[in-house]
Amino acid sequence: MGVEGKDRAKVLEAGAASLSNQLGLAVQRLRKSFGLSLADLSSRSGVAKSIISQIERNETNPTLTTIWRLAHALDVSIVSMLQGGEDGPFIEHLKRGTTPIFVSDDGLCRLAVTGWLKTVDWLQWYDFQADPGGVLESSAHARGSVECLSVLDGELEVELHIDAAVGLAPDEQIEVFRIVQEGLVNIRKHSGARHALVRLSSSPTHWILTMEDDGKGFNFSGKFSLEELDQMGKGPQIIKERVRLIGGTLTVESNPGAGTRLEIKVPKGGEVSDEL
DSSP states (O other): OOOOHHHHHHHHHHHHHHHHHHHHHHHHHHHHHTTOOHHHHHHHHOOOHHHHHHHHTTOOOOOHHHHHHHHHHTTOOHHHHTTOBTTBOSSOOOOGGGSOEEEOTTSOEEEEEOSOGGGTTTOOOEEEEEOTTOOOOOOOOOTTOOOOOBOOSSOOOOOOOOOGGGOOOHHHHHHHHHHHHHHHHHIIIIIOOSBEEEEEEEOSSEEEEEEEEOSOOOSSOEEEEHHHHHHHTOSOHHHHHHHHHTTOEEEEEEETTTEEEEEEEEETTOOOOOOO
């Protein structure tokens, strides 16, 4: 789970700062335990005194090479260097037996929590396995979250629920669902993609639906509107028709070999045609 835009940047920056701060505390703790000054540690490690000072003050993110030099100079392993301070380890090794695993009500799905518990507020990482016919039902993520799913083996059916808080009218919900359904079918059949992302968001005047994949793209390159696609005789025909029914606009950005991005904007409070 994640968040978007400025909020996402803020939590990612805060998470990185938290981890970097733990490393700085570890360097400082080990240096002082050996009775070394910054100059002493700099002379031993070959790392500039100013860089060591910045690391300890959480003002820079050192490379692995720098960490290795400091660890070697302090006669400790990199693992010891990354043990962190009172807040816990900077890098934590979790054994299989200590990994939390949730089982679905039907007993056919297993969800292992492989992400770090200290980042659970802004990033969650799971290993999901299911036997044939297994169903995993869960409540929606917080508003503004982004969920990414990669299927490594087999086939997985994803059911999309549109929260009533989104505010789409019932007929708009149906058409949006059909557009998403058609888009995912196209991705599975034609794109060869390994990843797909569907996002429904809003602006003060429009609902915005985006679908992205990392497949082979359409047989054209560039970013085109619905009208331009019609003139070219290109683009997803069924999706184009459904977009017209809900009075929306469509933009397709295709990068052959690098994926496709569809953006559909629907005016809030618009009327849906029943021609299709």
